[in-house]
Amino acid sequence: MTGPTAAETSADGAFVRQPYRFRGRFSRDGSTAFPAEAGRYRLYVSLACPWAHRAIIVRNLLGLQNVISMAVVDPVRDERGWALRDGSGHERDGVCGFDFLSEAYLRSDASYEGRYTVPCIWDTRTERLVTNNFPDITIDFETEFVDFHAPQAPELYPAHLKSEIDALNDVLYRDVNDGVYKAGFATSQAKYEEAVHALFARLDDLDARLASSRYLVGGQLTESDIRLFTTLVRFDAVYAIHFKCSVRRLVDYEHLWAYARDLYQRPGFQETVNFDHIKRHYYLTHEKLNPSRLVPVGPAVNWNAPHRREALP
Structure with a gap:
């Protein structure tokens, strides 16, 4: 996620997260919302962003990798926003042809003036954003894409x-x-x-x-x-x-x-x-928080150390 804009810091110094503009939902049969279909939607994520990370994990756990395609943005943002490139140079998104995620937002709403956030989902059929409202995305993966879940997928929202x-x-x-x-x-x-x-x-x-x-x-x-x-x-x-x-x-x-x-x-x-x-x-x-832009070394912790929680109820 990026740092706050002036509109996201209140007069008393509190951080206030901006509302999310695109709030489309999915439905299993398409009768009340965007239909849950395989191969139609593209999920845009940052591996750095915790909100996007949720969607990546749920997509993996439910076995939706071949149902909903995914594009990963470059982790370092600049004034142009999230870029679609790899470590060797600039790369357009091979499915939707975007250089920057902002293009998806502005193609969906030319008057859009908010931040260009991840995660968001693009509909390749209507060529517009379905949603950038991160709390809904994983819930819809869990409840509306059930016909595409892997046979042994966990029930994450029973x-x-x-x-x-x-x-x-x-x-x-x-x-x-x-x-x-x-x-x-x-x-x-x-x-x-x-x-x-x-x-x-x-x-x-x-x-x-x-x-x-x-x-x-x-x-x-x-x-x-x-x-x-x-x-x-x-x-x-x-x-x-x-x-x-x-x-x-x-x-x-x-x-x-x-x-x-x-x-x-x-x-x-x-x-x-x-x-x-x-x-x-x-x-x-976040240059205001880290003007030197130095990246700390560490921490040196072992995430694969035994956790010994298997016996808990």
Whole structure:
């Protein structure tokens, strides 16, 4: 994600995330929304972005790689926004022909003036963006693309746990997922401290919760675990330093750290984590937070160390 614009910092110094303009949804049979079809849609992601990372993990876990194509943007943004290029030079998106993600936004709405965010989904048939509203994307993958799920795909948003997952997701978003951004982009001491205290109070609660349960909800892997994981995996490498979320590190939490390793070591997670993209994006893009644009070395932690959580209920 990028740094805030003036419109995203309130008068009292609080970070306020911009609304997401494109909010199309999918439906299994196409009767109420964009139809869930194979080969029609293209997911645009950054490997650095935690919101996009959710969509990548869910796509992997459900076996949708051959159903929804995916393009990865360059991790280092400039004034032109997210670019579609590889490490050797500039490359157009081979499917949609974009040089920059902004082209998808402006082709969908020529008057669009917001930030060009990931994740977003492009409809190759109507040639417009369906959605850039990240909370909806994984839910629709889980509930509307069910006809294309792999035979052994996990049920990440089961109906009997929906209310509990939704309630937990609300506090995870408020205090943790967006909480690190509220701390990192605050422009007043009061708003920074408010965000940091809420963040670590929630992490303390989660650490206690995970002492006796392998997962967050219902004794099984769910949408909530994925939402928490993408913040935890960035915590020590970025948020503790870059966003001043330094009260405690992830590795200082007995249960959260073991839980994060447990998820990381599952098929569908580890191969989606790219610490090079993560660190280069945050430290090279947010010049107001890191004017020198130096990328820290480390942290030297072993994500493949035994987690010993198999016996938990």
